[in-house]
Amino acid sequence: MTAVDTPLPAMALPQIQTLADDDMAAIDALIRRRLASDVVLINQIADHIISAGGKRLRPMLVTLAGRACGAVSAEHHQLAAIIEFIHTSTLLHDDVVDESSLRRGRSTANALWGNAPSVLVGDFLYSRSFQLMVELDRMQVMQILADTTNRIAEGEVLQLLHVHNPDTDEAAYLNVIERKTAVLFAAGAQLGAMASGADAVVQQKLYDYGMNLGYAFQIADDVLDYSADAAELGKHLGDDLAEGKATLPLIHAMAHSSPEARTRLRAIVDQGDGSAMPEVLAAIHATGGLEYSQRRAHGYAQAAERALDDLRENDALAALRGLARYAIERTH
Numbered sequence: 001m002t003a004v005d006t007p008l009p010a011m012a013l014p015q016i017q018t019l020a021d022d023d024m025a026a027i028d029a030l031i032r033r034r035l036a037s038d039v040v041l042i043n044q045i046a047d048h049i050i051s052a053g054g055k056r057l058r059p060m061l062v063t064l065a066g067r068a069c070g071a072v073s074a075e076h077h078q079l080a081a082i083i084e085f086i087h088t089s090t091l092l093h094d095d096v097v098d099e100s101s102l103r104r105g106r107s108t109a110n111a112l113w114g115n116a117p118s119v120l121v122g123d124f125l126y127s128r129s130f131q132l133m134v135e136l137d138r139m140q141v142m143q144i145l146a147d148t149t150n151r152i153a154e155g156e157v158l159q160l161l162h163v164h165n166p167d168t169d170e171a172a173y174l175n176v177i178e179r180k181t182a183v184l185f186a187a188g189a190q191l192g193a194m195a196s197g198a199d200a201v202v203q204q205k206l207y208d209y210g211m212n213l214g215y216a217f218q219i220a221d222d223v224l225d226y227s228a229d230a231a232e233l234g235k236h237l238g239d240d241l242a243e244g245k246a247t248l249p250l251i252h253a254m255a256h257s258s259p260e261a262r263t264r265l266r267a268i269v270d271q272g273d274g275s276a277m278p279e280v281l282a283a284i285h286a287t288g289g290l291e292y293s294q295r296r297a298h299g300y301a302q303a304a305e306r307a308l309d310d311l312r313e314n315d316a317l318a319a320l321r322g323l324a325r326y327a328i329e330r331t332h
Contacts, residue, residue, distance in 0.1 A: 007318070011319045013322065015322065016060075017055075024056060026077050045121040049088055052106050056084065058184060058188050059188070061188040061213075064319050065320065066193065067315070079195060083184065083187070090122070096115045096119055097156070144187055148183050148184060151179045182212075190206050190207040202311065209320065212303040220294075222240065222293065223294055227290055248289075248293040253280070257286070
């Protein structure tokens with residue numbers, strides 16, 4: 001692939017969604033067909049979380065990467081469904097581990113049905129995703145997705161180790177993001193390119209794009225937990241703090257506060273004291289924690305765009321650039 005002189009302008013989210021609309025409709029229909037089980041509770045819980053909304057960025061990424069590298073086929077749709085099943089299973093497990101009661105403005109599955117059914121249906125979605133992988137009968141695809149799901153599981157355990165840990169630093173925080181979030185974005189982008197017949201060099205560029213997009217998306221998400229409107233965000237603000245998770249705005253505040261203030265912030269993280277949110281917000285604002293985190297997210301978004309620089313220009317590439325900007329500009 002060769003670059004063109006004048007890149008197309010990055011698309012806004014509504015344009016991206018319009019471009020991806022036909023593919024997303026096909027993916028949604030496939031997801032609903034392949035969710036079906038003769039176990040009623042599986043259908044109820046899976047439908048609850050799949051129909052909860054969301055932008056479906058991960059499956060969209062598969063088809064946009066595919067279109068950036070050529071044509072999109074039924075294989076792209078199946079890969080996108082696999083990615084969404086893996087993501088959805090992690091949400092079910094996350095909400096149990098975090099004891100969350102609200103996601104995307106709705107009650108979580110564990111709040112409605114309990115922890116055990118949520119974990120087991122998460123396992124069902126994982127195993128269903130592997131059934132879909134086997135159907136494609138491509139060893140490289142199975143290798144990428146097996147490695148990806150394993151790294152996600154490692155990320156879950158790593159994050160657990162850092163709960164109520166005031167010594168969590170930026171490097172440890174980024175390591176969790178890489179495994180919990182960024183690897184699935186990266187795999188989706190790479191697999192979309194692979195299914196379009198892209199060579200290894202182009203696949204790596206799309207992988208790098210997805211990895212940086214994942215970092216940008218998660219850091220921006222963690223900024224929103226301290227700055228968004230709760231109703232718009234669809235979850236309780238300060239959930240991370242109440243769960244004893246030190247994300248980048250707070251990590252930065254602890255590193256740049258006075259010794260006295262740092263001691264207090266460390267105690268808040270250790271205790272998971274959600275009622276201390278006003279104190280934490282004051283420390284974050286005093287140290288520029290939100291601005292610093294936003295700069296870090298912008299840096300990753302820009303790196304995602306740079307990864308696309310040598311690819312042939314088309315609408316899908318403009319959409320991928322737009323997703324990188326949307327990741328850091330969104331309000332929920």
